[in-house]
Amino acid sequence: MIGLKMIKFQKIKAKNFLSYKDLDFEIPESGLFFVKGDNGAGKSGIFEALCFGLYGKTIRGDSGDAVVRNGRKKGESCSVKINLSVDAVEIEITRKRFPNSVELTINDEDVSLPTMVATQEKIDTVLGMTFDVFTNSVIFGQGLPFRFSQATDSERKKILDRILQFEWLHDARASALAVKQAIERTHIPEFETKLNVERAVGVTIDERIHSGQTELTSVKDQLKAKIEKKKEVDVLKASLVKTQQKLANILHGKETERAELQDAEVRRTELLDKLSDCNLKKMKTQNLIGFVFHEIQEFEAKKRAVEKLDGGECPTCLQMVGEKHIVSVGGKLDGQIQEKKVAYEEYSKVLKSRVKAVEEAELQLTLKRDEISILNARINEARVAGGRLEFEITEINEKLQSQEYGTDSIAYLEQRIEVLQKNITKMAEDRSASNKLIADTASKLAKANKKIERYDFWVTGFGNTGIKSMVLKNVMPVLNESAKAYADFLTNGELSVVFKAETEAKTGNVIDKLDVVVEKKGAGGTYSLCSGGEKRRADIIVLLSMYDLISRRSFMKVNILIFDEVFEALDSVGIENTVSLLEHFGVEKAVYVIEHRDDMDSFFENVIKVTNSSGGSKISISQ
Ligand SMILES: Nc1ncnc2c1ncn2[C@@H]1O[C@H](COP(=O)(O)OP(=O)(O)O)[C@@H](O)[C@H]1O
Numbered sequence: 001m002i003g004l005k006m007i008k009f010q011k012i013k014a015k016n017f018l019s020y021k022d023l024d025f026e027i028p029e030s031g032l033f034f035v036k037g038d039n040g041a042g043k044s045g046i047f048e049a050l051c052f053g054l055y056g057k058t059i060r061g062d063s064g065d066a067v068v069r070n071g072r073k074k075g076e077s078c079s080v081k082i083n084l085s086v087d088a089v090e091i092e093i094t095r096k097r098f099p100n101s102v103e104l105t106i107n108d109e110d111v112s113l114p115t116m117v118a119t120q121e122k123i124d125t126v127l128g129m130t131f132d133v134f135t136n137s138v139i140f141g142q143g144l145p146f147r148f149s150q151a152t153d154s155e156r157k158k159i160l161d162r163i164l165q166f167e168w169l170h171d172a173r174a175s176a177l178a179v180k181q182a183i184e185r186t187h188i189p190e191f192e193t194k195l196n197v198e199r200a201v202g203v204t205i206d207e208r209i210h211s212g213q214t215e216l217t218s219v220k221d222q223l224k225a226k227i228e229k230k231k232e233v234d235v236l237k238a239s240l241v242k243t244q245q246k247l248a249n250i251l252h253g254k255e256t257e258r259a260e261l262q263d264a265e266v267r268r269t270e271l272l273d274k275l276s277d278c279n280l281k282k283m284k285t286q287n288l289i290g291f292v293f294h295e296i297q298e299f300e301a302k303k304r305a306v307e308k309l310d311g312g313e314c315p316t317c318l319q320m321v322g323e324k325h326i327v328s329v330g331g332k333l334d335g336q337i338q339e340k341k342v343a344y345e346e347y348s349k350v351l352k353s354r355v356k357a358v359e360e361a362e363l364q365l366t367l368k369r370d371e372i373s374i375l376n377a378r379i380n381e382a383r384v385a386g387g388r389l390e391f392e393i394t395e396i397n398e399k400l401q402s403q404e405y406g407t408d409s410i411a412y413l414e415q416r417i418e419v420l421q422k423n424i425t426k427m428a429e430d431r432s433a434s435n436k437l438i439a440d441t442a443s444k445l446a447k448a449n450k451k452i453e454r455y456d457f458w459v460t461g462f463g464n465t466g467i468k469s470m471v472l473k474n475v476m477p478v479l480n481e482s483a484k485a486y487a488d489f490l491t492n493g494e495l496s497v498v499f500k501a502e503t504e505a506k507t508g509n510v511i512d513k514l515d516v517v518v519e520k521k522g523a524g525g526t527y528s529l530c531s532g533g534e535k536r537r538a539d540i541i542v543l544l545s546m547y548d549l550i551s552r553r554s555f556m557k558v559n560i561l562i563f564d565e566v567f568e569a570l571d572s573v574g575i576e577n578t579v580s581l582l583e584h585f586g587v588e589k590a591v592y593v594i595e596h597r598d599d600m601d602s603f604f605e606n607v608i609k610v611t612n613s614s615g616g617s618k619i620s621i622s623q
């Protein structure tokens with residue numbers, strides 16, 4: 001084997017250790033030794049000292065004060081010193097109680113570390129094997145339940161686990177399982193809860209986005225409607241302005257016409273005055289004409305009276321009227337008549353012009369009246385039109401009021417749209433952040449599940465059905481090869497011992513069950529039918545087969561092999577065969593067979609006798 005280390009134990013020295021006051025035990029390089037002595041003599045104690053020296057605890061698991069010899073003198077310390085070599089390196093380990101210490105020297109150099117734990121770790125490293133490996137590969141017997149064939153399946157598995165150093169697999173499986181379960185119990189629910197929460201948050205955001213968009217659409221529709229309405233309102237406003245303008249124009253026209261009417265009324269009064277003036281003048285002239293006409297008639301009547309008076313008395317002057325007088329008076333009267341006629345003519349002419357003036361005035365008055373009535377009609381018309389326009393204006397205003405009521409919120413709606421769009425953008429950002437979270441958590445969850453798968457693989461791998469069963473299946477032929485060889489040697493082929501990693505269950509299924517089937521040749525018998533001696537030999541076959549396996553698997557070659565009360569139930573044939581087998585081992589190493597039986601001396605060349613008396617256990621070597 002590459003890198004195989006050779007450990008040679010050389011010397012065990014102890015003071016006040018267990019039953020020994022003083023122990024000084026040399027281990028030779030090779031040979032087969034029988035260690036005998038009564039129960040309690042201190043046989044096992046020799047090798048307990050070795051184990052304690054190396055590891056700080058005995059094969060039985062005692063440490064601390066339990067190893068200190070009862071009955072030691074006050075002030076005496078308990079110590080164990082082991083000398084050994086690993087390849088060419090000389091090592092000495094000294095362990096003490098009162099005070100507690102451990103010391104390691106390598107080639108006489110003290111290489112102890114500040115703490116005992118650290119020094120022990122160094123010792124383990126130097127030895128290349130732990131307490132477990134040592135107690136399972138160097139010492140067989142009291143420490144190890146070697147009755148493998150009688151053990152239960154789980155005990156066998158445990159033993160084989162130790163021999164095959166499978167214990168780390170158990171630890172590895174346990175830690176893989178712990179990690180797996182931690183992930184299953186903490187991470188998975190954590191991620192699942194987180195994922196659920198994050199998804200719910202996502203859904204909530206979606207709902208909010210949806211309602212935001214719905215509101216946005218509705219607000220946009222409202223805005224559109226309001227803008228349409230606003231256009232109508234603008235049209236209405238324009239028509240209001242126009243109508244108001246029209247009304248103003250009409251009102252202005254009406255005012256002008258009213259002023260004109262006033263003027264016309266004044267004018268009419270003037271014309272009426274003028275007409276009556278003309279009429280008065282006309283009447284005066286007519287009167288004058290009438291007067292002149294009357295005067296003419298009077299003068300003509302006078303003339304006619306004068307002419308009639310011819311010689312008569314003058315009614316006027318009461319004088320006798322002669323012809324001459326008549327002519328003169330007549331002439332005079334004629335002149336007067338003539339004068340009056342001229343006046344008459346004159347007045348007639350004046351009257352004519354007066355009539356004309358009246359006619360003229362009447363005409364003007366008529367015209368003015370027409371004008372006035374036209375103006376009145378117009379004013380009336382304007383009033384009607386104004387009234388109509390005022391009505392229109394009222395109508396427009398009413399409409400405006402009702403329309404405008406809806407348009408004043410445009411700014412608000414625009415603002416609302418802006419806010420909503422901002423909100424939606426923000427929510428969309430939130431959503432993508434939430435998506436990222438969801439994706440992150442989902443990937444964490446997936447990773448955790450992957451991890452679980454991976455750890456599950458190792459839980460199985462490190463478990464009984466994994467590496468173990470594969471190794472066991474490979475180990476079985478090796479074990480069986482050894483078992484066959486030992487069975488042939490120890491029982492002349494009487495017994496067959498077969499290791500099985502799998503057993504067929506009654507159902508026909510193959511199950512993982514470590515079994516040892518012992519059969520007795522010819523008898524068709526099983527382990528239970530064997531005699532005590534046969535059973536013991538079967539056990540030894542199992543033990544030695546397993547020792548072979550350990551040796552093959554170990555990186556260490558150790559010069560010592562101890563069988564502590566392993567052969568107690570062997571019959572003399574068994575002892576003989578076993579001893580001759582152990583002599584083979586004894587060629588290479590020091591093999592110690594510990595028994596309290598007294599009848600075995602003859603089989604061994606080297607006998608070490610252990611006795612226990614008041615001074616503690618003592619060793620005497622005889623050859
Ligand atoms: N701390 C101790 N001090 C003194 N004697 C002890 C102590 N521990 C155990 N013993 C005794 O040592 C004796 C030897 O034990 P052991 O080596 O196992 O004997 P053996 O293997 O020969 O049967 C026993 O009688 C036991 O009572």
Ligand SMILES: [Mg+2]
Pocket residue numbers: 043044045142564
């Ligand atoms: Mg013993």
